[in-house]
Amino acid sequence: MTRVGSDTGGTFTDLVTADGRIAKVPSTRDDPGRAVRDGLALLLGDEQAETLAHGTTVATNALLERKGARVALVTTAGFADVIEIARQDRPALYDQSATRPEPLVPRHLRLEVDERLAADGTELVPLGEIPVIPDVVDAVAVCLLHSDLEPGHEWVVGAELEFRGHDVSCSCDVSPEFREYERTVTTVVNAYLRPACRTYLRDLDDAADRVLVMTSAAGLVPARRAAERPAALLLSGPAGGVLAGAVAAAANGFPDAVTFDMGGTSTDVCLVLGGTPEPAAEREVAGFPVRMPSLDVHTIGAGGGSIAHLDDGGALVVGPESAGAEPGPACYGRGGRRPTVTDADLVAGRIPADAAFPGLGPLDRDAAETALAAAGVTADGVLAVVDAAMEEAIRVVTVERGVDPSGLALVAFGGAGPLHACALAEALDMAAVVVPARAGVLSAVGILGAPLRVDLVRSVVDPRDHAGARLLGHELVQEATTQLLAQAPPPPADRHDDLGAGLVGVTTAEHRVHSDVAFDCRYAGQSHELAVRHPGRFHREHRLRNGYERPEHPVEVIAVRVKAWIESPVGVDDLPAPDRVGAVGPAVLAEEDCTIWVPDGWVAELGAAGALVLRRVGQERS
Incomplete structure (x- = not known):
């Protein structure tokens, strides 16, 4: 029996087993579960997976395309x-x-x-x-x-x-936080997505003995719970890549980094500080505010399948429209006629002429050249435009938040990420590019190694009652722990460990439950809050974030947030490291799941945990 992680993207569905085997199959838009089953059959044959840890785009696509209930x-x-x-x-x-x-x-x-x-x-x-x-x-x-x-x-x-x-979604179950607009919209989004997600996850239920689903907060929940709370799944796949990317960066000496996930349809970037991906209590999807725990991932419509064209003014535009998996880029040979970023990468020599993508066979360079010429665009022009868009996305999560990107590493993954990473890192003067092992399927790797997790939040009745807020935090820890143990039933708890301020651990004979408490605080009269580990730390955090503090002003605690988790039996760094080679640019490193472009003036060295670390010549490690 084995554990498998899977990530359904707009173009490919990726799967990874606990012993490091991978499969990459074209996504099936009409029935996303079919691609998952096809991948499981390739990896396991007739064997049944013990656990399937799954990242899904069903909720995201339904909201973006307005195809919900x-x-x-x-x-x-x-x-x-x-x-x-x-x-x-x-x-x-x-x-x-x-x-x-x-x-x-x-x-x-x-x-x-x-x-x-x-x-x-x-x-x-x-x-x-x-x-x-x-x-x-x-x-x-x-x-x-x-x-x-x-x-x-x-x-x-x-x-x-x-x-x-x-079929009823109540706001007190979905998003029990104040601010009526955000709470109402989040509850409506949940109701809007639930029928489709429930059907999809029910159909996938027998794909393994146990099916877990990745949430936007980078934790796994049982499929039945995920079907009831689909608003929590809007970053299901990308969260896995961020989780694994943060581990790879820290292992190679870069606790501060930006994860850069460029797939076939979109690009996702996320800031990582101190080894921890930046969280967000709320994010906007398709123009709607969704108040659910999430990683703070910024997404743009730029991927390998993004279509290039000239607009009415003659300017070159790339994306957000994508060729997807069907018909796909022109070079796929599936009937696509419009040029994409992948076609440009192939013509520019970043993808080897004899490359064969999983499930597609050899790529058609002549078709790519024909598509580019017919649209009146060049490969170099397409790459310059898409790189500029992705550079701006990285600036959004760094410069616009007061973080200097020059000291950070860029963690490149996804099928197309390692083709574009060096150009972006050079433009932003970043310290290095880290290409993790199995970069092309890294989101599936992160989902495989994600923890079982429960997130709870409650509004505080009396914002000035800090003692009452702390008591509420303890109550929520117990509630979250109870829910976790019900999802992974162990014997009764036999030890409690104090892990420091805001942290509590419960150890059982089979599982260790970790928990973290945070308080949403603000000065009286303010309209927005900061999350801190203890209300007494708010003044210092306010000074760090906003440049000043007002210790004479009363502090209000608006909400209490708790997360509790049980680590996966398979860690992200437990998978065996694949065989890789370094190179001095210009060079193309073709791997089973992705292609890495090492430009002139760059060198790729073997790093920790099977990663490749790319630096500009003269900045290599001694």
């Missing part, structure tokens, strides 16, 4: 338009044509109910009649005013609607 919203009387009023900020300050995305719930399906509960549960307005949901609705989101503090009415409404046969 038809949703009704039940909310407190007077608040039906919150999801449309939003924050009243413009997507682009000076662009009069810029518009917000249409709400996921049309006005006629936003239904109201009379009710009011105080924070202590006192009924201010009795719960009125629960509305009848139209038959055309597939799912219902319930978000009542202040239910993050007192969910009594929301539970009653949700239970009644479920009794009537509806």
